[in-house]
Amino acid sequence: MKKKGLSPIITTILLVALTLVIIAIIFFWFKGMVQEGVTKFGKNIQLVCEDIEFEATYESGTLNIVNNGNIPIYSLDVKVGASGGYQTKSIKDFGGASAWPESGLKQGAAFSGSVGSASSITELEIFPVLIGTSTSGKKTFTCGGQYGQTITV
Amino acid sequence: MLFQAANNKKGLSVIIGYVLLIVISIVMSVIVYQWLKTYVPKDVASCQDGTSMFIKKTTYNCTSKILTVTVTNTGRFGIDGYFIRTSDTAGAELATIDLSSKLIGTTAERLEQISGSEIRFSNYENSLSPEDTANVHSDSFNTSSYTRLYKIELIPVRIQELDNQKRVVTCGDAKSEEALTCN
Numbered sequence: 639m640k641k642k643g644l645s646p647i648i649t650t651i652l653l654v655a656l657t658l659v660i661i662a663i664i665f666f667w668f669k670g671m672v673q674e675g676v677t678k679f680g681k682n683i684q685l686v687c688e689d690i691e692f693e694a695t696y697e698s699g700t701l702n703i704v705n706n707g708n709i710p711i712y713s714l715d716v717k718v719g720a721s722g723g724y725q726t727k728s729i730k731d732f733g734g735a736s737a738w739p740e741s742g743l744k745q746g747a748a749f750s751g752s753v754g755s756a757s758s759i760t761e762l763e764i765f766p767v768l769i770g771t772s773t774s775g776k777k778t779f780t781c782g783g784q785y786g787q788t789i790t791v
Numbered sequence: 792m793l794f795q796a797a798n799n800k801k802g803l804s805v806i807i808g809y810v811l812l813i814v815i816s817i818v819m820s821v822i823v824y825q826w827l828k829t830y831v832p833k834d835v836a837s838c839q840d841g842t843s844m845f846i847k848k849t850t851y852n853c854t855s856k857i858l859t860v861t862v863t864n865t866g867r868f869g870i871d872g873y874f875i876r877t878s879d880t881a882g883a884e885l886a887t888i889d890l891s892s893k894l895i896g897t898t899a900e901r902l903e904q905i906s907g908s909e910i911r912f913s914n915y916e917n918s919l920s921p922e923d924t925a926n927v928h929s930d931s932f933n934t935s936s937y938t939r940l941y942k943i944e945l946i947p948v949r950i951q952e953l954d955n956q957k958r959v960v961t962c963g964d965a966k967s968e969e970a971l972t973c974n
Contacts, residue, residue, distance in 0.1 A: 653810060660814045668822055675829050682829035689835050691963050695884040702885045704876070706946060706963030708836045745961045746874030746908050746946055748887035 676777045678770035686768060687781035692743075694764050696753075696789045701729075701762065703749045712742035712769040715780050718754055719761035728767070729753070742769070762789040836953050838962035841867035844919075844947040846969045847927060853973035856935040857895070862919075862945065864926045866965070869917030872909045874946045874961070877971075879937045886944040886968070893932040909948050909959065916950040916957075944968040 644652075676683045691707030705711055714729040729738050732753045743749055753762070765786040768779050843866030850859040858877075864870050876886040891908045894901075904911040912919045912928050919928055934940055947962045 653806070657810050657814055660810070661818055664814060664818045665821065668818060675826060677829050679833070679835075680829075681831070681833050685830065685832065689837075693885055697880070697883060702883070702887045704885050704887060706961060706966065708958075708961050744907065745959065746876075746948070748876055748885070748889060750887045 676770040676772045676779055678768055683768055683770040683779045684781075686770075687766070687779075687785045690766050690768075690781065690785060692766065692787070694762075694787045694789060696759075696762055696791060699752050699754070700750055701753045701764075703743065703764070705743045705745060705747050708745055709768070710742045710744045711766045712778060713738070713767040715765040715767055716753055717763035717765070718759055719763075720754070720758040721760075759791050761791060763787070764789070834953055836951065836958045836960050838947075838949060838960050838964065839868045839951070842870065842947060842949060842962045842965050843867075844870055844873065844945065844962075844965060844967060846943075846945060846967050849943065849969050849971060850974055851934075851940065851971045853939065856933065856937075858890075858932045858934050858940065858943070858971070859929060860932070860943065860945070861927060861929040863928075864919045864921045866921055868921070868949065870912070870919040870947045870962075871917045871950045871959070872904070872906070872911035872948045874908050874948060875910060875932075876944045877934070877937075877940045878942050879940055881941050883941065886942055888937070890932050890934070890943070893934060893936070895931040895933050906959075939973075940971050942968055942970050 678686045686709060689707060690709045690711065691705070692711060693704045693706060695702045701716070703714065715726055716729055716732070717724055717726040729751070732751065737751050738749055739747065753759075763786055765783075766781045768781065769776055770779055771777075843864070845863050845865045846860065847863045848859075848861040852858075860875070862873065875890045877888045877890050878886040879888060889908050891905050891910050894905060894910060900914075904914060910930060919926055944966060945968070946966045949960050949962060950957055951960045952958070
């Protein structure tokens with residue numbers, strides 16, 4: 639019986655090509671669904687939070703921060719507790735915090751600045767903010783609760 | 792008739808099924824690898840345990856506003872330099888004023904040894920060695936910008952190699968501080 643069909647070589651080539659095309663299509667489609675990773679120093683930025691070392695004090699309306707570690711702190715999120723409520727702001731948004739370096743607090747650097755009226759503040763929670771790299775450029779990341787410091791006034 | 796219906800089942804060709812399975816496996820493995828790769832712990836820049844620097848002597852002249860600090864290496868590893876901070880508020884917990892820019896340099900070369908906020912001991916890496924008999928170093932600072940200083944904090948700094956790169960590493964655990972009294 640004379641059966642018609644493709645040559646095995648052509649079939650192999652077509653199968654390989656088809657496989658590669660499908661791989662590419664599914665890859666780019668699935669990649670868009672996965673959350674973009676932010677890295678710093680070649681590792682996930684969440685892991686870098688563990689290496690941050692800083693000290694913070696609040697005296698007479700002035701917040702003092704010292705970076706004793708090897709990770710530059712790009713910014714700080716300050717959660718201010720006053721009059722029964724809380725408000726979270728970036729350190730750069732406080733009027734008296736003009737001394738915060740534009741590129742962040744480097745190794746061994748220190749910062750002092752006012753973060754509000756001393757009489758009304760009851761508690762401060764300070765969370766370090768890092769800047770990392772993602773496929774879409776630089777991105778900031780706020781290190782979660784256990785990496786922050788709480789100051790009770 | 793039932794037998795014929797059972798034999799007329801439709802489905803994907805076996806080869807196409809294999810192709811799809813392999814494709815999906817490869818794509819999933821590549822995506823998971825790229826995502827998981829960032830969670831692999833890497834060596835971090837951290838100071839060698841056993842690094843220690845001691846403030847041997849401080850002289851603070853409240854009239855001339857000159858502060859002289861003498862340090863010595865009491866650890867097991869060489870130290871490249873230090874960060875120095877001071878406080879002009881009595882009883883302050885943290886010293887936040889960087890004194891590196893106030894270094895009194897006897898030579899232009901000495902002034903060049905300020906790298907950022909770090910005051911290096913020399914142009915050689917980790918030059919304050921514990922083995923040297925003269926492992927003591929003194930620096931003076933002009934503090935005329937401040938009415939009175941109350942404490943200093945020094946943090947030693949080392950140069951260490953990490954991932955084939957030289958890195959400046961802060962030894963925060965080896966911080967030393969001293970209260971200043973007028974001489």
